[in-house]
Amino acid sequence: MTRTRKAVGHIAFVGAGPGDPGLLTRRAHDAVVDADQVIYDRGLPESLIEALKAQAAEDAQFTPAEGAPGDVAKVLLSAARSGLHAAWLVAGDPFGHDSVVEAVQAVARTAAHFEVVPGIGQAAGVATYAGVPLPGVRTAGDVDDVTTLDFEALAAALGRGSISLAVDAGDLAAVRDGLLAAGVDGTTPVGVTGDGTGDTQHTTTSTVDSFVAAALGFTGRVVLTLGAGVTERDKLSWWENRPLYGWKVLVPRTKEQAGVMSARLRAYGAIPCEVPTIAVEPPRTPAQMERAIKGLVDGRYAWVVFTSVNAVRAVWEKFGEHGLDARHFGGVKIACIGEATAEAVRAFGIQPELIPAGEQSSEGLLAEFSPHDEILDPVGRVLLPRADIATETLAAGLVERGWEVDDVTAYRTVRAAPPPADIRDAIKSGGFDAVLFTSSSTVRNLVGIAGKPHQRTVVAVIGPKTAETATEFGLRVDVQPPHASVPDLVEALAGYAVELREKLAAMPAKQRRGSKVQGPTALRFR
Numbered sequence: 421m422t423r424t425r426k427a428v429g430h431i432a433f434v435g436a437g438p439g440d441p442g443l444l445t446r447r448a449h450d451a452v453v454d455a456d457q458v459i460y461d462r463g464l465p466e467s468l469i470e471a472l473k474a475q476a477a478e479d480a481q482f483t484p485a486e487g488a489p490g491d492v493a494k495v496l497l498s499a500a501r502s503g504l505h506a507a508w509l510v511a512g513d514p515f516g517h518d519s520v521v522e523a524v525q526a527v528a529r530t531a532a533h534f535e536v537v538p539g540i541g542q543a544a545g546v547a548t549y550a551g552v553p554l555p556g557v558r559t560a561g562d563v564d565d566v567t568t569l570d571f572e573a574l575a576a577a578l579g580r581g582s583i584s585l586a587v588d589a590g591d592l593a594a595v596r597d598g599l600l601a602a603g604v605d606g607t608t609p610v611g612v613t614g615d616g617t618g619d620t621q622h623t624t625t626s627t628v629d630s631f632v633a634a635a636l637g638f639t640g641r642v643v644l645t646l647g648a649g650v651t652e653r654d655k656l657s658w659w660e661n662r663p664l665y666g667w668k669v670l671v672p673r674t675k676e677q678a679g680v681m682s683a684r685l686r687a688y689g690a691i692p693c694e695v696p697t698i699a700v701e702p703p704r705t706p707a708q709m710e711r712a713i714k715g716l717v718d719g720r721y722a723w724v725v726f727t728s729v730n731a732v733r734a735v736w737e738k739f740g741e742h743g744l745d746a747r748h749f750g751g752v753k754i755a756c757i758g759e760a761t762a763e764a765v766r767a768f769g770i771q772p773e774l775i776p777a778g779e780q781s782s783e784g785l786l787a788e789f790s791p792h793d794e795i796l797d798p799v800g801r802v803l804l805p806r807a808d809i810a811t812e813t814l815a816a817g818l819v820e821r822g823w824e825v826d827d828v829t830a831y832r833t834v835r836a837a838p839p840p841a842d843i844r845d846a847i848k849s850g851g852f853d854a855v856l857f858t859s860s861s862t863v864r865n866l867v868g869i870a871g872k873p874h875q876r877t878v879v880a881v882i883g884p885k886t887a888e889t890a891t892e893f894g895l896r897v898d899v900q901p902p903h904a905s906v907p908d909l910v911e912a913l914a915g916y917a918v919e920l921r922e923k924l925a926a927m928p929a930k931q932r933r934g935s936k937v938q939g940p941t942a943l944r945f946r
Contacts, residue, residue: 698835
């Protein structure tokens with residue numbers, strides 16, 4: 421008789437880095453998302469925890485750390501002895517915390533399998549995000565208990581190079597007193613950074629004498645940088661000087677499509693808030709689409725014209741229902757409006773034949789769409805799968821060019837449920853610095869479910885039709901890119917922000933404070 425071996429559990433002590441989810445190492449990411457039970461420090465950013473939860477198994481348990489290190493170690497050991505994989509996610513590097521070292525030591529005294537996954541230390545990582553180089557002999561540490569600091573040693577280290585310390589904001593006065601008592605010059609440059617590597621990271625520069633007062637209002641963990649490198653911040657600060665840094669941007673889109681835009685906005689420093697305004701649903705009567713799919717397979721069409729990502733998805737979902745794939749397009753040519761639509765087609769292994777080089781709109785496509793020639797085009801029919809609320813411009817233009825058009829409802833767009841009350845209030849009161857509209861329907865639906873954005877809010881639209889609709893609803897259009905695509909729209913907003921910053925910077929201080937310039941307040945450009 422053979423015995424079934426009990427599954428072997430595993431414990432991982434994982435460094436989360438300074439807080440930005442993008443700074444999590446690949447091994448750290450894998451150790452957490454593969455775990456059955458994850459314990460995390462309460463001070464970690466919610467965005468990091470939520471991102472990891474979304475990628476972990478549905479039944480994975482995420483709970484905040486409770487009690488002393490020994491208590492956490494007991495929970496981890498209990499999970500491992502049950503054959504589970506457990507992880508403790510901590511800020512910075514695991515061995516930068518005495519409490520974690522204590523827990524690792526407790527686990528090491530048992531037979532449990534464990535590993536320690538390094539992370540970027542808070543002190544060093546945040547200094548880099550603050551634009552403060554640490555030249556010379558670098559001394560960096562994540563400090564849980566400032567009473568353990570050797571200020572004489574820190575003073576000596578500062579004489580040879582630079583220092584970066586991650587401490588609690590409430591301990592800043594004790595650090596100042598310790599440094600001064602150890603003989604550190606009171607005029608030594610100091611930087612204090614709050615919410616390090618986060619969406620609202622903010623840094624103030626002063627001196628050892630004055631940094632406590634300068635950091636008044638800072639809470640939680642802060643990073644203190646001392647030395648000549650602090651004076652380089654004016655030139656090297658990059659995180660807080662991104663074009664849209666600190667802007668709260670409203671993204672009214674279908675839930676499925678908001679991710680790409682939000683990612684690009686974050687890259688420019690914005691804080692996106694996704695508000696679904698449109699829900700995409702199948703057509704009420706599927707017979708039209710069924711006939712269209714059969715016609716594609718039977719060679720009924722010379723062209724398929726896709727006007728949106730949703731149209732591409734609708735056709736491919738029907739293909740999937742019938743067990744079809746890209747091979748069944750045969751000799752059908754494909755035209756797309758917009759690079760995002762074209763990219764959705766490429767994702768299925770097909771290269772579009774036509775994408776307008778100029779304006780990404782129905783008019784732009786028609787300007788480049790060849791008239792029907794009976795000799796060159798023996799099949800004279802075009803399939804146009806679209807939304808139920810699409811305009812007739814494109815279909816009418818193709819007919820004028822001699823093509824027969826099957827204008828088919830591929831999907832319906834319906835108004836989404838209203839956002840929470842606090843979001844609605846922020847929209848109407850100017851709580852958002854900008855709003856990005858990617859279609860006429862997003863304009864109509866946002867106004868319908870949440871009200872009209874405040875006149876202080878910068879309005880950016882993807883193209884002329886969307887601009888026309890926004891104007892009809894009484895909105896002032898501030899930004900419109902030369903090409904109708906999500907990347908161009910976000911880049912145009914970033915360019916507008918730079919122009920606004922330069923305009924405000926050129927104003928006298930008194931005039932700047934009372935400026936009626938549209939857009940974010942002067943606080944955004946501190």
